[in-house]
Amino acid sequence: MNRRDLLKALAGAPLLFARQRPTVTTVNGVVFGVETFSFHDLPPSGDPQLIPTIIKSLQILGIAECEIMSGHIEPFASVMTGWWVQSRRSPDFPRLREEARQWRLSVPMTYYRDIRRRFEDAGLRIYLYNVNFNETFTDAERERTFEAARELGAEGFSSSTVLSEARRLVPFVKTHNMFVAMHNHNNLVDPDQFATPASFETALAMSPLFHVTLDIGHFTAGNNDAVAFIRQHHDRIINIHVRDRKRNNGPNRPFGQGDTPIADVLRLIRNNRYSIRCYLEYEYGSFRPSLDEVQTCFDYCKRVLAS
Amino acid sequence: MTAMTSVRNYVLLAIVPILTIGPRLDARQERDAGGFKAPTVALERGRTVYVLNHCHFCHGDDLTRATMGAANLTQSALVGADEDGNMIGPLVKAGLPNLQTAMPSYVELTSAEIVDLARYIHYLRQQARFRELSRVTNAPAGDRSAGETYFNGAGKCRSCHSVAVDLADIGRKYDTATLRARMLRPRPNVPTDGVSPTDGQVAHLKLLENYTAADVQNLAAYLGAR
Numbered sequence: 001m002n003r004r005d006l007l008k009a010l011a012g013a014p015l016l017f018a019r020q021r022p023t024v025t026t027v028n029g030v031v032f033g034v035e036t037f038s039f040h041d042l043p044p045s046g047d048p049q050l051i052p053t054i055i056k057s058l059q060i061l062g063i064a065e066c067e068i069m070s071g072h073i074e075p076f077a078s079v080m081t082g083w084w085v086q087s088r089r090s091p092d093f094p095r096l097r098e099e100a101r102q103w104r105l106s107v108p109m110t111y112y113r114d115i116r117r118r119f120e121d122a123g124l125r126i127y128l129y130n131v132n133f134n135e136t137f138t139d140a141e142r143e144r145t146f147e148a149a150r151e152l153g154a155e156g157f158s159s160s161t162v163l164s165e166a167r168r169l170v171p172f173v174k175t176h177n178m179f180v181a182m183h184n185h186n187n188l189v190d191p192d193q194f195a196t197p198a199s200f201e202t203a204l205a206m207s208p209l210f211h212v213t214l215d216i217g218h219f220t221a222g223n224n225d226a227v228a229f230i231r232q233h234h235d236r237i238i239n240i241h242v243r244d245r246k247r248n249n250g251p252n253r254p255f256g257q258g259d260t261p262i263a264d265v266l267r268l269i270r271n272n273r274y275s276i277r278c279y280l281e282y283e284y285g286s287f288r289p290s291l292d293e294v295q296t297c298f299d300y301c302k303r304v305l306a307s
Numbered sequence: 308m309t310a311m312t313s314v315r316n317y318v319l320l321a322i323v324p325i326l327t328i329g330p331r332l333d334a335r336q337e338r339d340a341g342g343f344k345a346p347t348v349a350l351e352r353g354r355t356v357y358v359l360n361h362c363h364f365c366h367g368d369d370l371t372r373a374t375m376g377a378a379n380l381t382q383s384a385l386v387g388a389d390e391d392g393n394m395i396g397p398l399v400k401a402g403l404p405n406l407q408t409a410m411p412s413y414v415e416l417t418s419a420e421i422v423d424l425a426r427y428i429h430y431l432r433q434q435a436r437f438r439e440l441s442r443v444t445n446a447p448a449g450d451r452s453a454g455e456t457y458f459n460g461a462g463k464c465r466s467c468h469s470v471a472v473d474l475a476d477i478g479r480k481y482d483t484a485t486l487r488a489r490m491l492r493p494r495p496n497v498p499t500d501g502v503s504p505t506d507g508q509v510a511h512l513k514l515l516e517n518y519t520a521a522d523v524q525n526l527a528a529y530l531g532a533r
Contacts, residue, residue: 084376
């Protein structure tokens with residue numbers, strides 16, 4: 001080994017030593033993560049400081065895993081991927097959507113691998129890739145998005161999607177042997193939306209690789225019973241989004257002040273050792289930085305699980 | 308100092324504060340996770356309702372960065388027609404449960420909170436519309452004739468002003484940028500505690516919320532030629 005090789009090897013050494021094995025954050029046996037939507041004051045999509053800020057936030061919270069929004073990975077906001085039908089009315093939407101598509105089809109996989117490495121170097125992991133699949137995706141785009149999720153190190157997807165799109169995803173989950181967990185809102189009128197037990201059950205019957213990301217706040221706002229649903233379908237639920245909303249389409253509230261049975265759900269998961277991950281999602285109003293509020297949410301869950 | 312120089316100095320003294328107040332007030336520094344702090348106690352009450360009910364997550368902390376499919380409230384016709392929450396209040400209380408991602412129902416808000424919220428939304432809208440409409444653009448010059456029609460018709464300008472009396476020679480008094488700024492928002496640029504806006508200012512703020520860019524161009528062309 002000459003001097004140049006030795007210097008090169010030494011330059012790489014700190015990274016090798018710094019890299020930690022991703023850990024799992026548990027509180028009394030319950031696994032916790034964060035939905036990165038919770039970090040409201042992040043730099044915009046594509047900003048070079050975005051990923052470092054998410055990593056730093058997770059480290060401060062002491063939470064090892066996350067469900068990361070596509071808008072935090074891709075250099076354009078999630079809205080440009082077509083999920084919100086209202087956003088499609090913008091005159092710029094067709095052009096921007098096509099730009100997003102071309103980016104997805106051309107970006108090298110090293111782009112995703114590099115992001116994964118940055119998380120793993122910090123002892124963190126991306127457990128779920130949150131992509132809101134919809135009919136504006138082409139099959140080529142769906143294919144590349146599954147490849148991207150694998151390169152990010154994600155186990156699967158969490159997706160705010162609809163039943164009609166779920167049907168289109170069946171061959172992709174089979175080919176890639178990768179799950180998609182359907183995330184609900186609380187639109188009870190549109191039968192294509194995930195909002196009720198029946199809508200989830202329809203999707204679960206389509207593929208064994210379809211699962212559930214149960215947002216217990218939205219589920220409660222839609223006047224559903226989160227505890228009963230978890231008891232019945234715990235083996236198909238990957239994670240829950242922990243938030244507190246009032247019933248009857250009521251607003252988000254600080255944990256413990258809404259109608260969502262957060263305490264009952266967390267204890268149910270703990271007492272039955274369900275393999276359901278609990279992901280914090282902060283969305284109530286506050287004047288404080290979002291990181292402080294996510295910490296407050298986490299502290300609430302810890303107190304619940306300590307009793 | 309000649310009489311003419313003296314007059315010119317007074318005019319300059321009158322214009323300089325107009326030109327300096329605007330940018331400084333737009334660059335207010337004090338802010339928190341809910342956006343910039345409001346300039347009056349009453350508006351800060353409205354901001355509290357707006358932020359603690361997480362309106363800013365979807366509609367943006369200054370109304371200009373709507374996301375998640377939410378309506379852009381700087382362009383909403385409903386907000387433009389609202390008076391102290393008479394349109395905003397019922398919608399906020401009922402929510403929009405049938406949207407793809409529903410807008411929650413805020414049934415617990417009191418009548419006073421609705422008024423505070425609505426006034427804060429109007430304040431944000433006025434700030435945003437002022438920035439948008441006073442921006443110097445490459446838009447084509449306005450149509451004087453259309454400006455006159457607006458002045459005497461939809462704008463109802465004639466109910467308070469006359470181009471033969473108070474607005475006579477206004478095109479020679481102010482340059483185009485100043486004329487546009489005064490037309491869009493007569494002083495003061497932002498509300499101040501203890502100072503109630505005049506009826507004229509209230510009327511101009513209502514217009515400000517509802518002008519189109521063409522209305523402003525046309526009015527500026529019409530008045531600039533006086």
